[in-house]
Amino acid sequence: MEEQETLLLEIIAAIKNEDTHTLRQFLDEIHPYDMAQALLQLDEDERVLFHKLTDEELADLIEELDYEEQQSLLQKLGPARGIRIIEKMAPDDAVDYLGELEESERKEIISRLNPAFAADINQLLRYPENTAGGLMTTEFFVLYATDTVERAIQRLRELAPDAESAYYLYVIDEKHQLTGVISIRELIVAPPETLVEQIMSERVVSVPVEMDQEEVARTMSNYGFLAVPVVKGNKMVGVITVDDAIDVLEEEASEDMMKFGGITGTDAGMQDLSIGPLKSAMGRIPWLVLLLGVGIMAGNIIAFFEDTLDAVVVLAVFIPMIAGMAGNTGTQSLAVVVRGLTMGQFKGKDVWRLIRREAVVGVFIGLVNGLIISIVAALWQKSLMLGFVIGLSLSVTLFFATLAGTIVPLIMAKMKIDPAFASGPFITTINDLVGLTIYFTVATLFMQYLI
């Protein structure tokens, strides 16, 4: 990839020197992604040279940018040119951009697009963003079942579809019903006079237009598909390509991570720096306030045992250790379960296998850590009995905490609540309560030996 970095530097140099000739040479050869990277590394005033690109080149480039960058570039190019560029974009990318705009601005732009493109856009905007319909493009190429191979190749030549959608060719009948699929390779190796329906595969995996985008992405990933057709009834209405599926999987992993960290919000894409501090804080404060409530409950447990604590103040020394460790081991189990659930594992009898395994893990973890802390505590506070109380409490706590970290997300999944919401902080705080209750109960039971 060093070659790519050198290339980037060369492009940037050409732009800074306003060397339009060199830039033009690059444009014919390089990928729009590289061009977008070059643009992002330039200051606003250095970006004016990009205005000399053709509308098609700018459309390709803009597809690679984030919404904020898209908007800033389109605004600088002026409304008339902006319209021409949007018309050159892939419909699904154009919809992603337009979907982010204020409704009045969106309607204004759409009213100025050419009617055919505007109709496509309006149709796509009607599908919820997180469904197959919101992900698909309506620009696809189909073959007719009753065409000969020769005719089909002829059509392919004439229409020269975008590379993006042309790895599999979907076959439809006269009613626009999806009836088969064939790869370009199968088409060109077949005898010219054969009918498409004779060589196509009739079992096409398709997704309904209303399917959740994560399910679409996971289907494509499971089958190793590069594209999947989208149907409404049996009628083919669009195509989803694997690059969009990858974006969905990435977004899903980000969301899991955010929820796991205890961050809520509609898109939870908090790693995006364009989200300001106030909005970012608003996405985090609800959980924190909830957890503050749980923290007060933990305080109640300690208040309940205040007599024990007053008699043996040294017990307070181990409060953070007990609470912390309960949270830590619970988070470990949680990570295992949440990721497994996201990946579509743990079905049927696997659930019991998982719970049994985590229970045994909890016993191991409890024994090892309990033994260590009992020795440390006994030596440090010079009390064998204190060592015993702390070690026993920690062992029991870790066992329950491991199980809680396993079972809580599984129950959530069963109740159709996203298990990632059993986020780290949530399990941590629940386990704090459990740990403190066990600790002070054990300590109170053995109180007479501690004083």
Place this chain on the structure above:
Amino acid sequence: MEEQETLLLEIIAAIKNEDTHTLRQFLDEIHPYDMAQALLQLDEDERVLFHKLTDEELADLIEELDYEEQQSLLQKLGPARGIRIIEKMAPDDAVDYLGELEESERKEIISRLNPAFAADINQLLRYPENTAGGLMTTEFFVLYATDTVERAIQRLRELAPDAESAYYLYVIDEKHQLTGVISIRELIVAPPETLVEQIMSERVVSVPVEMDQEEVARTMSNYGFLAVPVVKGNKMVGVITVDDAIDVLEEEASEDMMKFGGITGTDAGMQDLSIGPLKSAMGRIPWLVLLLGVGIMAGNIIAFFEDTLDAVVVLAVFIPMIAGMAGNTGTQSLAVVVRGLTMGQFKGKDVWRLIRREAVVGVFIGLVNGLIISIVAALWQKSLMLGFVIGLSLSVTLFFATLAGTIVPLIMAKMKIDPAFASGPFITTINDLVGLTIYFTVATLFMQYLI
């Protein structure tokens, strides 16, 4: 996808009824992934009907299975048939399977493969598993720069390469140097007498054989590539397809989640149920013991302030709340930063923007939560001063905890330590220490007003 589930049930019914005829009909049409799903839902003794499949069909099926299932099926088919099936697998999938075996068993199998296939396998086994070389397949189709389009299409027809590698056609010169790329579509729409080198794109993005697999996957995802050629020097030695890149991205997200949860281990694929409880516990105990040590340090802080605590025992009531909240807010920032770093964000000046934003977020979060807890604490313990001490401590703690959750992973990334290792439990426990120190320092300062 209901259609797929119906299909699965039909296949399973056909197998249970030993209806070989129906099964054969399905086999011609369905995707190996569906066949593999059917197999997994059957008991061991019901799987014998699969033995009637052809070697090719079994090879396709086995590519879709996990290692344990692959091994169990191949063992039942016997060694001679196993060899024939392995020879029919894609070299990269065969290597993934063989790589998991004991060395002696692997060598035994390779020695019985046909020499050409064995040579491919041995070459692939030489590349580390987590590099481009370990990910690529050596089975690819190339065009010659000096061929005409007609001749190239002729070659394509004759060799009929696997669909997997035939979306882009890479072009090499007489020295096997990678010189260009062309899509099948571009080839078939070009005039037959044109030379390949006249219409190919000369700027091919390729990856070196030793590149880390995550970098490969991210490159493919950025460019939206369906395949990328792998080079050694300039010589083309393999191809990586997007389905393998997706697997790498999924694995990476799993690993981040595990590290975030405080689970170590070479592959950290703990959501895999075939990992037993002892091994699973061993992957978690190191962190827990480390964090146990930190927990004891937290105890030391409390021990240091034992006089304060002895005088105002009620301070203990708020220990878990202060420690817990410090951990919670730190984990939130951590999730944002770790995910952003994984996605390749936060370069250059973005780092400062991020730190500034998180600092402001920390102030918001601190003020809101500090205000709430000061009112609650004042009312609950009927002490305005206690409310003030707790509220002030929590505000300051949350500000520092948010910053720590941001800065620690950034420093780790700078030091080339995987920032995901600044895992939830680690930041949580560090922030416990900070929180407790701030809390008891503030309390000691205002001590005279609390008694």
